[in-house]
Amino acid sequence: MRAIVVRAVGGPEALELVDVPVPVPGVGQVRIRVEAAAVNPVDLATRSGALIPAGLMAPRDVIGIGWDVAGRIDQVGPGVTAFAEDDRVIGVQDRLDVSLGAYAEYVVLDAAAVAPAPSRLSAAEASTLPLNGLTALQSLDLLAAEPGATLLVTGAAGAVGGYAVELAALRGLRVVAGAGAEDEAFVRKAGARWFVERSADLAAAVRELVPGGVDCVLDAAVLGLPALGAVRNRGAFVSVIGGAAPVPLRGIRVHEQWVAADSGALALLSSLAESGRLTPRVADTMPLQEAARAHRRLAEGGLRGRLVLIP
Known part of the structure; x- marks a missing residue:
């Protein structure tokens, strides 16, 4: 599968499109076929390496990028009963010390970091909800x-x-x-x-x-x-x-505030968005391979809503 990773921290050019094995969900986890991944300021800080001297993450040979995801369950791991294959979901990867993030065709998350997606929203809109x-x-x-x-x-x-x-x-x-x-x-x-x-x-x-x-x-x-x-x-x-x-x-x-994944809170946010009481805003969508351009646009400022990558 294709994914965006960082092997040498730096500017947007540090984002690499690579081919990696499809991840396998473990106990209590699900694999999501990514339909949309929002781009957030924390992604820019991770890519640049700024979080390492800040003590928020340790140096790694390969750094995964991306917190927000919307997509469909592709596989459920042992012990997961709340979700089934093909369920539309949103989720958040709240760990920095990973080799694969949400900028990918597939991502594995703990089921406790996932909730049903609001049916009235597109995947791009839904991906702006979690983080x-x-x-x-x-x-x-x-x-x-x-x-x-x-x-x-x-x-x-x-x-x-x-x-x-x-x-x-x-x-x-x-x-x-x-x-x-x-x-x-x-x-x-x-x-x-x-x-x-x-x-x-x-x-x-x-x-x-x-x-x-x-x-x-x-x-x-x-x-x-x-x-x-x-x-x-x-x-x-x-x-x-x-x-x-x-x-x-x-x-x-x-x-x-140090954000933490929470399936119950995500489900509440999804319900509010479903009923029109929360307003997701998408500034633009881009193909996954244009992650570097998305990072440059976010750094320029002035956006209303989130940029979203589409694998």
């Missing part, structure tokens, strides 16, 4: 905000931020969305009650809307201290990037 949806959902769980609480979402028009606004609104939170002026209509439709333009003095603008500051922040744009300034004393703050969280000033609870 970004889980990050948003698990970040909100960390904040533990009660209905009626105020929440600032930075980067609210991004892949994580967009899901966070929708999920927060569904929980009854009152959302302040921070994004570019061109994205105001989108974030309001997603459920934001207030909007703050990206170029504004964030803390001042938020506190004008919510005197005293918001109860909590989901910092999808990784702004750090400027976003912390918008939080009331003894509020809560979540950063979605490890090592980027600010100092917990003023008694604010500060967390770093």
Whole structure:
């Protein structure tokens, strides 16, 4: 089968299209015939080697790339009863220390990292749900905000931020969305009650809307201290990037969100997307062999939604 791997970390040119044996599922695992694999910022960091000195992964001779997958079950391993061959599924590869990721024609995942795909979505759309949806959902769980609480979402028009606004609104939170002026209509439709333009003095603008500051922040744009300034004393703050969280000033609870595969949470995200309450966004689709071009486009910025590779 064909797969994209990295043998010498570096720029997009480090992504190699190779022929490798089709993987075999073990106990509690399934093999998925990949129909779509979303491209995420963590893929760029993995390819570049930046995660090695950061202590997030050890050097490897061959590095697999890709977290998000949508496709069909091709084979079930021993002990798997929740899935059968030809089931449409979504899944997430949440380990960095692997030789094969989702950028491949087939991928083996633990059944606990897989859920039924939403039937109303294309494979490309469904592939944008796992990593970004889980990050948003698990970040909100960390904040533990009660209905009626105020929440600032930075980067609210991004892949994580967009899901966070929708999920927060569904929980009854009152959302302040921070994004570019061109994205105001989108974030309001997603459920934001207030909007703050990206170029504004964030803390001042938020506190004008919510005197005293918001109860909590989901910092999808990784702004750090400027976003912390918008939080009331003894509020809560979540950063979605490890090592980027600010100092917990003023008694604010500060967390770093480290995403984890969770079939139950994936099933919830799938159900919400099936009912139209989550909005997947695909910026473009490309053939698997154009992974390097996809990485260059993502690095350039300005995308709305995810690029998706199609084997």
